[in-house]
Amino acid sequence: MAPRHATAEYVFRIQDSIIGAQMMFVAFGALVLVPLLTGLNSNVALFTAGVGTLVFQVLTKGRVPIFLASSFAFIAPIIHGVQAYGIPGTMCGLMAAGLVYVLLSLCIKAFGVGFLQRLLPPVVVGPVIMVIGLVLAPVAVHMAMGRTGDGSAWLVPEKTAMIVAGVALLTTILTSLLGRGWFKLIPILIGVAAGYLTALILDAAGVSAAMQSTFDPGALKNLTGPALVSFQPLVQAPWLAVPPFVFPEWNAQAIFFIVPVAIAPAIEHFGDILAIGSVTGKDYLRNPGIHRTMMGDGLATSLASFLGGPPNTTYSEVTGAVTLTRAFNPAIMTWAALFAIALAFIGKVGALLQTIPVPVMGGIMLLLFGAITVVGLNTLVRAGEDLTEARNLTIVALILVCGIGGMVLSFGKFTLGGIGMAGILGVLLNLMLPNSRRVPDEAR
Numbered sequence: 001m002a003p004r005h006a007t008a009e010y011v012f013r014i015q016d017s018i019i020g021a022q023m024m025f026v027a028f029g030a031l032v033l034v035p036l037l038t039g040l041n042s043n044v045a046l047f048t049a050g051v052g053t054l055v056f057q058v059l060t061k062g063r064v065p066i067f068l069a070s071s072f073a074f075i076a077p078i079i080h081g082v083q084a085y086g087i088p089g090t091m092c093g094l095m096a097a098g099l100v101y102v103l104l105s106l107c108i109k110a111f112g113v114g115f116l117q118r119l120l121p122p123v124v125v126g127p128v129i130m131v132i133g134l135v136l137a138p139v140a141v142h143m144a145m146g147r148t149g150d151g152s153a154w155l156v157p158e159k160t161a162m163i164v165a166g167v168a169l170l171t172t173i174l175t176s177l178l179g180r181g182w183f184k185l186i187p188i189l190i191g192v193a194a195g196y197l198t199a200l201i202l203d204a205a206g207v208s209a210a211m212q213s214t215f216d217p218g219a220l221k222n223l224t225g226p227a228l229v230s231f232q233p234l235v236q237a238p239w240l241a242v243p244p245f246v247f248p249e250w251n252a253q254a255i256f257f258i259v260p261v262a263i264a265p266a267i268e269h270f271g272d273i274l275a276i277g278s279v280t281g282k283d284y285l286r287n288p289g290i291h292r293t294m295m296g297d298g299l300a301t302s303l304a305s306f307l308g309g310p311p312n313t314t315y316s317e318v319t320g321a322v323t324l325t326r327a328f329n330p331a332i333m334t335w336a337a338l339f340a341i342a343l344a345f346i347g348k349v350g351a352l353l354q355t356i357p358v359p360v361m362g363g364i365m366l367l368l369f370g371a372i373t374v375v376g377l378n379t380l381v382r383a384g385e386d387l388t389e390a391r392n393l394t395i396v397a398l399i400l401v402c403g404i405g406g407m408v409l410s411f412g413k414f415t416l417g418g419i420g421m422a423g424i425l426g427v428l429l430n431l432m433l434p435n436s437r438r439v440p441d442e443a444r
Contacts, residue, residue, distance in 0.1 A: 010062035012331040019327050020335020024343075026182070026321045027069050027336070029189030032353055033368075034070035034310045036361060038078040040087065041308065043243040043343075043350040045070055048309030050340035052300030053333055056312075059296030060288045065322055065330040066276050067337070068300050071313035072372060073129070073265040076136050076419055077258045078310065079149065087308060089251030093258030094305035100262040101269075101298025109291040116270065122383035124426035125267045127396045129376030131403030131422050132264060136369040143362030144169075155358050156228060160202060164228065165363030168195025172367055185320050188364060195360035199228035228357045237351030243344050246308030256416050260423035265313050267379075269297050272314040279319060280328045391433050399426045 027049070035045040049069035056068050074094065081090030107115050142151040146161025156164075172191030175183060183190065273293050277284045284293060293314075301311040318336075322328065343349055385392050401407075403422030408415050416424065 010330045012334065013329075016327075016329060016332050017335045017339075019325060020332045021339050022182070022325075023067055023318055023321055023332060023336040024339045025189075026185045026317050027067050027315050027340075029186055029192060030072070030315065030317060031069040031340075033188060033192075033361075033364065034072065034075060034078075036353060036356065037075055037365065038310065039082050040078070040310055041244055041246075041350060042353045043241075043345070043347070044245060044307060044309045045304075046340045046349070047243050047344035048300075048304035048307050049312060050337040050344065051307075052304050052312040053337035053340075055300045055303060056293075056296035057330065057334060057337075059299065060284075060292050062330050062334075063282075063288050064273070064276060064284055064293060065280065065328055065333055066272070066314050067318040067333050068297065068312040069315050069340075070310040071265055071301075072368065073132055073268070073313070074258070074261055074311045076132055077261050079136075079139070080418065081254055081258060084257075085251050085254045086249075087246050088249035089254045090258070091246060091248035091305045091308055092251045093254030093256075094311050095248055095302045096255045096259050097262040097311060098298045098300070098302030098305060100259055101266060101294050101301060104266055105291040105295035105298060108294065109289075113270075113285065113290055116266070119427065119430075120263055120267050121430060122379050123385055123387075123392050123395050124399070124423075124430050125264055126376045126379035126383070127399040128403070128419070128423050128426055129264045129268075129379060130373045131376075131400060131419055132261070133369045133371070133373030133376065134400075134404050135406075135418060136365070136372075140362055140365035140369050143358050144366055145362070146359055148358075160228065161359035161362070163202065164195050164199050164357060164359040165366070167198040168192060168360045168363030169366055171195070172364060181324065182321075185317055185324070188368075191364055192356065192360055195363055196229070196356055199357045199360065203227050203229055228359075229355055231355060233351040233354045234348060238347040240345055241347035243350075244308070248306060253414055256414050257418070257420045260420035260427075263423040263427065264376075265311075266294070269294055269314060272316060272319065275316065276314075276319050276322065279323045391435060394433065395426055395429045398429065399423075 031045060031049055032042045034040070035042045049067075052068045056064075056066070074097070077093070078090055081093060085093070104116060138151065139149045142149055144161065144165035146156035146158050147154055155161075168191045171194035172187045175187035175190045179185075179187065179190075270290065273284050273290060284290070297312065297314065301313075304310065304312050318333075380387065380396070387393060387396060399422045402425055403419055406418060407421060408417030409421060410416075
């Protein structure tokens with residue numbers, strides 16, 4: 001028998017607050033991982049995830065039990081954008097990406113769901129998702145080995161870094177494979193905790209300092225010190241503080257670079273809504289409608305970017321938690337959003353996250369970015385397309401090579417490259433290349 005919380009109708013009850021806190025806890029690890037990897041603020045990400053979820057609920061009339069938080073699809077463009085345009089300029093591009101969702105939602109309303117499937121078929125979306133994962137591979141390897149993300153400087157001795165990263169990675173994998181109940185839903189959080197604990201143990205045992213004796217003397221000047229974990233930021237941070245919001249500044253180059261990345265998460269959104277619908281037994285494509293859910297996602301993303309947070313997306317981890325608990329009441333996600341907003345004003349939360357050693361994040365990233373690539377590969381496999389067919393082969397090959405290879409096109413002051421260029425190239429090829437399949441005689 002389903003528990004009394006198993007309702008698909010919005011009913012706001014105080015007793016559901018505990019389940020809401022659990023839902024936020026499930027999303028927490030992935031939610032804060034994106035700002036930690038991209039240089040954005042974790043407290044801002046918590047706030048914008050909570051507010052974005054509330055915006056989504058308003059747009060969807062409180063009918064979909066889903067939580068919105070930091071999108072992994074935008075990690076690579078944010079990392080590049082912060083370096084090239086600064087955080088305010090990057091936020092401009094991310095706001096525009098959210099508006100692309102809104103535009104797609106209007107097109108779906110006008111032309112039907114088939115419009116999105118024709119514009120962005122698996123043969124385009126699959127390789128674009130693969131590019132998102134593969135272009136980040138060097139960053140993951142550098143950080144797991146104790147270097148900065150670009151590999152320009154050593155932060156931690158290599159042997160020490162590999163131990164810490166290995167523990168974080170192995171724990172995450174084992175939790176995903178062997179975890180039961182709630183543990184299976186938070187492998188990233190458990191992996192980070194295991195890596196963090198390992199770093200503390202190594203610091204206490206003085207292993208990191210001992211390993212520095214065999215470290216390249218010429219690189220010692222680039223080390224931050226023998227301690228893997230420094231609690232200085234935590235000590236200095238206040239208990240209560242307003243999140244340090246960052247407002248966007250107009251940057252056309254950032255828009256051209258980031259907007260095409262919205263192609264992949266737009267299709268993922270469609271899959272996430274189908275997934276939560278299969279769990280609850282509701283057809284959300286019709287009620288409230290996929291155009292409403294995508295518009296809610298887009299407005300949540302634009303609002304998050306307006307405040308300096310990462311783009312939002314629907315979280316499959318929370319869908320898994322809904323499946324486990326059979327708690328279908330959408331109001332539970334309201335509680336999760338409220339807890340995320342409240343947590344954003346605790347200054348020491350963000351400070352504690354800043355103390356996580358680089359190798360811990362590197363170990364998690366080795367699995368995460370590979371998993372993103374596999375998602376793209378699975379998109380192609382499930383589509384059942386013949387990838388050796390000339391048209392499909394051309395589209396997939398050019399997206400992968402141009403995206404991973406870093407091809408850049410310049411248009412006066414503007415440049416288009418990387419994931420963005422790969423996405424636009426895929427869409428154009430899909431629209432322009434003739435379908436070479438022969439039409440059956442009886443269909444002529």
